[in-house]
Amino acid sequence: MDGIANGSTPNGLIQAGAFRIIAGPCTVESYEQLSTSAKLVKQAGFEYLRGGAFKPRTSPYSFQGLGEEGLKILSQVGREQGLKVVTEVLDPYDIELVMEHAEVLQIGTRNMANFALLKRVGAAIAGTDHGVILKRGFAATVEEWLLAAEYITSAGGENVVLCERGIRTFETSTRFTLDLSAVQVARRLSDLPVVVDPSHAAGRRDLVLPLSRAAVAVDADGLLIESHHEPQEALCDGEQALPVDGLLSLREALEPFAAAMGRKVV
Numbered sequence: 001m002d003g004i005a006n007g008s009t010p011n012g013l014i015q016a017g018a019f020r021i022i023a024g025p026c027t028v029e030s031y032e033q034l035s036t037s038a039k040l041v042k043q044a045g046f047e048y049l050r051g052g053a054f055k056p057r058t059s060p061y062s063f064q065g066l067g068e069e070g071l072k073i074l075s076q077v078g079r080e081q082g083l084k085v086v087t088e089v090l091d092p093y094d095i096e097l098v099m100e101h102a103e104v105l106q107i108g109t110r111n112m113a114n115f116a117l118l119k120r121v122g123a124a125i126a127g128t129d130h131g132v133i134l135k136r137g138f139a140a141t142v143e144e145w146l147l148a149a150e151y152i153t154s155a156g157g158e159n160v161v162l163c164e165r166g167i168r169t170f171e172t173s174t175r176f177t178l179d180l181s182a183v184q185v186a187r188r189l190s191d192l193p194v195v196v197d198p199s200h201a202a203g204r205r206d207l208v209l210p211l212s213r214a215a216v217a218v219d220a221d222g223l224l225i226e227s228h229h230e231p232q233e234a235l236c237d238g239e240q241a242l243p244v245d246g247l248l249s250l251r252e253a254l255e256p257f258a259a260a261m262g263r264k265v266v
Contacts, residue, residue, distance in 0.1 A: 012159045013048075013104060013131045013222075014193040019254070019263040020222030022086050022195075023247060024050040026236040028070035031077070036229045038081045044248050047266065048104070049074070049083040050224060052236070054090045068097065075101035086133065086224075092120040099124060104131040109165055109200075112137035113144070118151035126156025133195070133224070135163045138176055142185050149192060162186055162194045163224060166201030175203025175240070178211055180218045187219070199226035199240045208242060209253060216257040225250065 014020055023041045028034050028051045038049050053070030066073070071087065078085040085102040089095055090111065098105055105125070111117055112135060121132055132152055136145045145162065152160050164183055166176025178201035183194045198211035212223055228234045228241035242250065251265050258265045 012129055013133075013161050014195075015266070017263055018222075018266045019216060019220075019258045019261075020048070020195065020266055021046045021225060021250065021254075022048040022050050022222065023225040023227045023242075023250075024086075025052075025228045025234065025241065026226050026238075027052040027065050027234075028073050029066075029235050031073050033229075034073050034077045035080070037227060038077045038083055040227065040229060040244060040247055042081045042083060045251050045265075047084060048086055049078055049081070050086040050106075050226075053087055053098075053101075054094070071098060071101040089117070089121065092117050095120055095124045099128075099130055103129070104133060106133045106163075107135060109135045109138050112140055112148050115148075115151050118148060119155045122152035122155025122157030124157075125159065129159075131159035131161060132157055133161045133163050135165045135197070136167070136179075136182065138166065138168045140167070142182050142189070145182075146186065146190055146192075149190070160192055161221070162190075162192050163197055164194060164201075164220075165197035165224075174201065174207065176201045178202070178214075180214055183215070183218045183220050193221040195222040195224060196220045197224040199224065199237070199242075203237075203240050205231070205240055205242055205246065208240065209246070209250070212250070212254060213257050216254055216261055216263070219261055 025037050054065045074085045086104040087102045088106040088108050089098045166178045169177040186194050196215035198208045226241040227247040231238040231241040
């Protein structure tokens with residue numbers, strides 16, 4: 001793509017030779033819930049905590065998140081556990097607020113083509129240590145995904161990471177279809193790191209580990225993993241969240257695959 005060179009360049013979130021795992025619940029439900037989840041992420045040996053304060057939901061009747069209160073909980077728990085925070089921003093007017101509480105801003109699949117938001121985020125993070133994770137739209141081509149990234153980079157945002165999270169196809173056995181070929185295509189067409197979200201792609205926790213192994217094998221730069229200490233009680237996407245034992249065993253399960261690819265799980 002114009003303005004994006006070939007290769008894979010590390011940035012603040014992705015380090016050379018590392019396979020980054022970002023884990024945590026789909027949404028912030030309470031201080032107690034997030035604190036418990038964060039302690040498990042820390043115990044598993046990971047450095048980044050994910051959690052949604054603002055939740056874009058298909059149904060207007062579903063839980064929409066705690067908003068600013070959720071952001072405050074995220075930053076408090078992150079400080080307490082020594083974890084960096086990743087959370088989604090939905091509204092251009094909330095960018096600065098989210099930046100006060102999180103090190104990495106996530107652009108969700110529904111906002112990949114929200115070009116006003118992308119430009120505002122790129123300008124806001126320019127010259128800062130903040131990063132952006134840009135999820136692929138569930139009906140977007142790789143070209144459209146990369147062009148969306150250029151809205152951020154051309155506005156001054158340098159620390160951009162692409163995220164393949166599954167696309168909508170005719171298949172119904174999974175929530176979406178994880179397009180692992182897109183990881184390699186995106187890496188060959190741009191210098192941006194690419195991570196994979198197997199949780200949203202599968203919609204089923206029993207497929208998260210196999211798809212995670214496949215993501216390592218296709219030379220992705222990391223994973224976004226949903227985890228919850230009580231998945232059956234989760235207010236959002238509990239069926240795809242790894243329980244305690246799954247999260248705590250994830251590093252050990254992936255390390256041989258990462259080592260074969262010349263990477264270290266972090």
